[in-house]
Amino acid sequence: MSAEPIDILGLTSDELAERARAELPSGHGIAHRLYPRVMREGLFAPAGFPISGESSQAWSSRFSAGFLRVVRVHEEPGAPGTTAKAILATHDGYEIECVRIPMRHADDGTDQTYTLCLSSQVGCRMGCTFCETGRMGLLRHLTAAEIVSQVVTARATLGWPARNLVFMGMGEALDNAENVIQALRVLTDRRGLGYSHERITICTSGHAEGIAKIAALGWKRLNLSISLNASNDVDRSRIMPVNRKTPLAELQRVLAQYPQRRNFTLGVNYCLLPGINDRREDARGIADFCRPLGRSLVNLIPYNPGTAPLTHAPSEDEVDRFIAWLREDGLPVRRRITKGRSIMAACGQLGNAALRRQRAPVPPAAQ
Numbered sequence: 132m133s134a135e136p137i138d139i140l141g142l143t144s145d146e147l148a149e150r151a152r153a154e155l156p157s158g159h160g161i162a163h164r165l166y167p168r169v170m171r172e173g174l175f176a177p178a179g180f181p182i183s184g185e186s187s188q189a190w191s192s193r194f195s196a197g198f199l200r201v202v203r204v205h206e207e208p209g210a211p212g213t214t215a216k217a218i219l220a221t222h223d224g225y226e227i228e229c230v231r232i233p234m235r236h237a238d239d240g241t242d243q244t245y246t247l248c249l250s251s252q253v254g255c256r257m258g259c260t261f262c263e264t265g266r267m268g269l270l271r272h273l274t275a276a277e278i279v280s281q282v283v284t285a286r287a288t289l290g291w292p293a294r295n296l297v298f299m300g301m302g303e304a305l306d307n308a309e310n311v312i313q314a315l316r317v318l319t320d321r322r323g324l325g326y327s328h329e330r331i332t333i334c335t336s337g338h339a340e341g342i343a344k345i346a347a348l349g350w351k352r353l354n355l356s357i358s359l360n361a362s363n364d365v366d367r368s369r370i371m372p373v374n375r376k377t378p379l380a381e382l383q384r385v386l387a388q389y390p391q392r393r394n395f396t397l398g399v400n401y402c403l404l405p406g407i408n409d410r411r412e413d414a415r416g417i418a419d420f421c422r423p424l425g426r427s428l429v430n431l432i433p434y435n436p437g438t439a440p441l442t443h444a445p446s447e448d449e450v451d452r453f454i455a456w457l458r459e460d461g462l463p464v465r466r467r468i469t470k471g472r473s474i475m476a477a478c479g480q481l482g483n484a485a486l487r488r489q490r491a492p493v494p495p496a497a498q
Contacts, residue, residue, distance in 0.1 A: 136195035139169050140283060141276030141313065144322035147194075154193045155186065163322065169196050170279075170323030173287025197222060199280045201288055209233075212243055217289060221277060225253045225270060229281045229300055231291045247293035249281050251311055252302025257336050258372045261360070261402055263437040264301045273302070275313035282324060296326060299334040299356075303373075305341020312348070328352035334400065339377040339385045351390045356398025356430070357382070361408050362416025370407065370441075379420060386424050397427040400467075403453055404434045405445045414456035421462060429457055432467040 137154075139147055148162040155161075168174045175196035199219040207214045212233025218226050230248040254267035285291040296318065298304035304311045311333070318326045332354035335341060345353070361367035367374040377385070386397065399421060403409055421427045431454060433445045445453075450466060457464045 136193060138197045138276040139175065139194055140196055140279045141274055141317065143316050143320045155189055166322050170283060173198060173283050197276050197280055199277065199284045201284065202226060204289065217285065219281065219284060227253055227273065227301055229285060231285065231293065244294040245291065246295040246297055247282060247285055247291065248297050248300045249278060250300035250302055251278060251298055251304040251307045255302045256306065257303045259336060260370045261404060261434065261441055266439065272307040272310055275310045275317060278310065278314035279317045282318065295330045297332045297334060303336055303338055304333050305335045305338035305345065308341040308344045312344070329354065332356055332398065334358060336371060336373045337377050337382045338373065339381065342385050342389065346389050349390055351392040351395070354398065355389060356400055357386065358400045359417065359420065360402050362413045362420060366408060383420060383423065391425060395426065397424055398430055399427050400430045400432060402432045402434055403445050403450060405442050405449055407442060409445065409449060409453055411456055414453060415460055417457065418460035418462050429462050429464045430467050431464055
């Protein structure tokens with residue numbers, strides 16, 4: 132018997148059935164009926180099933196569903212829709228953030244969909260100088276259940292359906308690879324949330340060991356994107372300390388070995404920092420980096436200043452000039468439209484650096 136209840140949100144349906152079989156009489160049959168209610172509706176209510184009161188109590192003592200508490204929500208109206216950031220409290224009182232990003236897939240705007248940006252850690256130890264989360268340091272990893280709970284809470288509590296999921300929130304996803312991989316298994320379980328791999332993107336700052344772990348799974352339909360942000364080792368090491376461990380040549384080698392489906396496109400995220408990484412030679416260096424990696428798409432992200440700005444946000448002319456240089460060098464480019472800057476929900480703006488200093492949890496939910 133487990134000392135602590137087992138969190139269903141961190142299990143696949145088969146894993147829940149197996150645990151239930153071991154823990155409870157007739158638990159296997161109930162597990163497959165309970166699982167979709169937990170994942171799709173955010174409901175954990177064994178008493179709602181036609182089982183004895185004793186069995187219901189046993190279920191509740193052996194299993195739980197660790198739904199995150201919504202602390203507050205910030206919204207920024209705009210086109211094609213409202214960008215929203217949810218601050219969620221973990222069971223031990225820390226805060227994490229997830230962001231709902233509106234997307235448009237039809238010219239007339241009728242096909243309105245959303246992407247949910249997920250966090251994988253409380254803080255981050257990568258130390259990227261342009262990132263608010265990096266200023267927090269790493270307080271702890273999120274569990275697989277806490278990662279999945281962001282999706283369930285957004286869907287069931289906030290009414291935020293999401294077509295796509297991206298691991299671009301707080302933390303370096305592949306620094307917490309084991310929990311992220313388990314969360315991926317849960318998120319793609321057809322008895323639960325049922326996401327396909329092509330609807331999920333893992334973004335990494337260049338965590339070579341984590342990329343290798345993901346590659347070893349052979350999930351060819353899982354999307355991968357890399358935060359590049361500089362095209363030479365000197366500049367990249369200065370703004371992204373991970374480069375000191377994995378220089379660009381090694382990162383390029385690791386990415387070249389990533390399993391690719393026929394229509395796979397590697398996302399190359401580049402945060403444009405005026406006066407730091409926006410020279411003509413920087414654009415040329417990006418093309419040199421991408422050339423041996425197969426199909427790639429550069430996502431150009433205008434810098435979003437946080438509480439300790441490195442530089443100013445680029446002007447439209449600065450963005451357009453850099454895009455033109457990339458296209459001259461034969462690279463497909465997509466300019467990332469800034470969403471959520473006014474509510475600190477844009478790329479590089481998630482997190483609360485004060486938590487590093489005080490390391491004090493937010494108050495627990497009232498009982």
